Amino acid sequence: MHGPLIKYINDYATTPLTGSEVELIKNTFVPKRIRKKQYFLQEGEVCKYFAFIVKGAMRQYSVDDKGAEHIVQLSIENWWAVDRESFVMLTPSVYNIDAWEDTEALLTTRADILNLYNQIPALVEMARKMDEKHSIANQRRLNASISFPAEKRYSDFANCYPEFLQRFPQHIIASYLGITKETLSRIRKQMLKK
Amino acid sequence: MHGPLIKYINDYATTPLTGSEVELIKNTFVPKRIRKKQYFLQEGEVCKYFAFIVKGAMRQYSVDDKGAEHIVQLSIENWWAVDRESFVMLTPSVYNIDAWEDTEALLTTRADILNLYNQIPALVEMARKMDEKHSIANQRRLNASISFPAEKRYSDFANCYPEFLQRFPQHIIASYLGITKETLSRIRKQMLKK
DNA sequence: CCATTCTGTTGACAAATGTCAACGGATTTT
DNA sequence: AAAATCCGTTGACATTTGTCAACAGAATGG
Numbered sequence: 001m002h003g004p005l006i007k008y009i010n011d012y013a014t015t016p017l018t019g020s021e022v023e024l025i026k027n028t029f030v031p032k033r034i035r036k037k038q039y040f041l042q043e044g045e046v047c048k049y050f051a052f053i054v055k056g057a058m059r060q061y062s063v064d065d066k067g068a069e070h071i072v073q074l075s076i077e078n079w080w081a082v083d084r085e086s087f088v089m090l091t092p093s094v095y096n097i098d099a100w101e102d103t104e105a106l107l108t109t110r111a112d113i114l115n116l117y118n119q120i121p122a123l124v125e126m127a128r129k130m131d132e133k134h135s136i137a138n139q140r141r142l143n144a145s146i147s148f149p150a151e152k153r154y155s156d157f158a159n160c161y162p163e164f165l166q167r168f169p170q171h172i173i174a175s176y177l178g179i180t181k182e183t184l185s186r187i188r189k190q191m192l193k194k
Numbered sequence: 195m196h197g198p199l200i201k202y203i204n205d206y207a208t209t210p211l212t213g214s215e216v217e218l219i220k221n222t223f224v225p226k227r228i229r230k231k232q233y234f235l236q237e238g239e240v241c242k243y244f245a246f247i248v249k250g251a252m253r254q255y256s257v258d259d260k261g262a263e264h265i266v267q268l269s270i271e272n273w274w275a276v277d278r279e280s281f282v283m284l285t286p287s288v289y290n291i292d293a294w295e296d297t298e299a300l301l302t303t304r305a306d307i308l309n310l311y312n313q314i315p316a317l318v319e320m321a322r323k324m325d326e327k328h329s330i331a332n333q334r335r336l337n338a339s340i341s342f343p344a345e346k347r348y349s350d351f352a353n354c355y356p357e358f359l360q361r362f363p364q365h366i367i368a369s370y371l372g373i374t375k376e377t378l379s380r381i382r383k384q385m386l387k388k
Numbered sequence: 389c390c391a392t393t394c395t396g397t398t399g400a401c402a403a404a405t406g407t408c409a410a411c412g413g414a415t416t417t418t
Numbered sequence: 419a420a421a422a423t424c425c426g427t428t429g430a431c432a433t434t435t436g437t438c439a440a441c442a443g444a445a446t447g448g
Contacts, residue, residue: 062341070341072333085330094337124318131325136279138332139266143288145339146372147256147264150435169395178340183435185397344405363425377405379427 002026005052005106008078012129013122021120028116029106034058034099040081041097047086049107053079056103057167060095061175071175074100074164080130081105100168150179151187196220199246199300202272206323207316215314222310223300228252228293234275235291241280243301247273250297251361254289255369265369268294268358274324275299294362344373345381 006025010016017025029052034040040058041047051058058081060073072095075081086093087110108116117124144153154177158165165173170188171181179187200219204210211219223246228234234252235241245252252275254267266289269275280287281304302310311318338347348371352359359367364382365375373381 062337064341070337072337072340084326085333088326088330128322128325131322131329132278132282135325135329135332136282138329138336139279142332142336142339143256143264143266145336146266146369147258171395175340180436181396182398182437186435189397365425374406375426376407376428380405383427 001031001054001104002029002106004054004078005029008052009123009126012126014125015122017120017122021122024116024119025123028112029108032105032107034103034105036099036102039096039098040105041083041086041093041095043094043096044092045086046090047083047093047097048109049082050087050110050113051081051105051107053077053081054104054106056099056105057101058097058103058105059100059168059172060097062095069175070178071172074168074172074176076163076167100172145178150177150183151190153177154184154187155191195225195248195298196223196300198248198272199223202246203317203320206320208319209316211314211316215316218310218313219317222306223302226299226301228297228299230293230296233290233292234299235277235280235287235289237288237290238286239280240284241277241287241291242303243276244281244304244307245275245299245301247271247275248298248300250293250299251295252291252297252299253294253362253366254291256289263369264372265366268362268366268370270357270361294366339372344371344377345384347371348378348381349385 002022002025006017006022009025031054032051034056040049040051041060043063053075055077057074057076059071059075060081060083061069061071063069073081081097083093083095083097085091086095090110113123117127144156148156154173157173157177168176170184174181174184177184196216196219200211200216203219225248226245228250234243234245235254237257247269249271251268251270253265253269254275254277255263255265257263267275275291277287277289277291279285280289284304307317311321338350342350348367351367351371362370364378368375368378371378
């Protein structure tokens with residue numbers, strides 16, 4: 001169950017985890033099943049858990065005053081699901097996170113992970129690199145959203161994350177890109193002609 | 195000259211820097227003047243330096259195939275200027291960073307700062323908190339860009355960063371928000387009526 | 389198996405935003 | 419002081435994107 005997480009950490013760290021460190025991690029990250037459509041986090045709650053996805057798919061989104069959902073993050077195997085702002089600041093989240101597919105995840109709390117940081121230097125290193133990666137990905141997405149027209153945003157996304165096109169329907173992808181499903185449908189039709 | 199940086203780090207850390215740590219930092223962060231319009235980073239270069247702005251204002255932007263500039267980041271006193279992706283990955287940057295006002299900054303390289311991390315635990319802590327803060331800000335901006343119309347994005351920005359409205363002209367703010375200067379001008383006119 | 393929901397597409401139209409050109413007042417440069 | 423550049427605004431028009439409604443096939447749930 002914890003295999004993918006251990007592998008993930010080792011891929012990021014310069015020195016592999018020792019046996020006792022692996023044990024610590026196994027004790028800290030608790031397996032949890034989240035059924036399709038089940039909430040992992042609801043708007044207004046504090047995000048208490050940081051989830052590593054072993055199997056399945058989740059989405060993070062806000063809901064506007066007209067009830068429309070805006071996808072801010074999509075996650076599948078070997079990704080994390082968490083509202084960092086709420087998790088770090090302990091403030092009520094403005095987002096919902098739910099399972100798009102039946103999901104198996106490994107959960108930990110902020111207190112437990114801060115505790116682990118003190119015991120496993122490799123984890124601090126991993127966290128820093130992960131943050132850097134996350135930060136870079138967000139920067140790119142932000143740049144794309146203000147610099148590129150919808151068609152380029154979609155084709156870049158399709159190139160970069162082909163897996164996601166298989167796992168999520170078009171209206172979810174459209175929302176992630178900040179456009180409507182109708183617009184995405186028309187963009188795709190346009191692209192076929194080329 | 196290093197005062198604002200020391201204060202900045204102490205504000206983030208749980209324990210204040212010792213005298214010898216302050217000395218280390220002073221030796222690692224090198225003062226540099228950057229004149230208005232002067233490049234700190236040009237597209238295609240690797241971003242070698244991390245800059246803490248003591249005085250002045252800088253902007254980070256990409257230039258599209260039509261020569262239009264898209265502002266991805268604005269920074270003033272007590273902010274950082276760096277292309278994190280290039281700085282961390284050592285890849286050529288797709289951005290330019292230049293001084294919007296005459297600027298005084300404190301510069302360090304990646305090697306030097308990694309070195310400092312090993313000597314000053316408080317700095318690691320600060321870096322993590324700074325990354326978290328940066329990450330949260332980006333997440334909010336991203337959410338805004340896909341969820342809110344231009345008028346709300348502008349009013350939120352104006353509330354959140356009133357200082358920036360004084361320091362940068364409207365066409366720069368417009369670009370930061372992902373709209374044209376004409377649209378921003380019309381949005382402002384609309385808002386006056388309310 | 390049927391009923392329901394989900395998904396993607398299309399058309400007609402509305403709304404938001406961009407583009408281009410022009411202008412005047414500030415600011416900067418020479 | 420004169421010239422040049424920068425800045426914000428406005429009008430006319432084009433383009434992009436959104437909204438609403440309808441439809442059909444696929445997937446899902448009872």
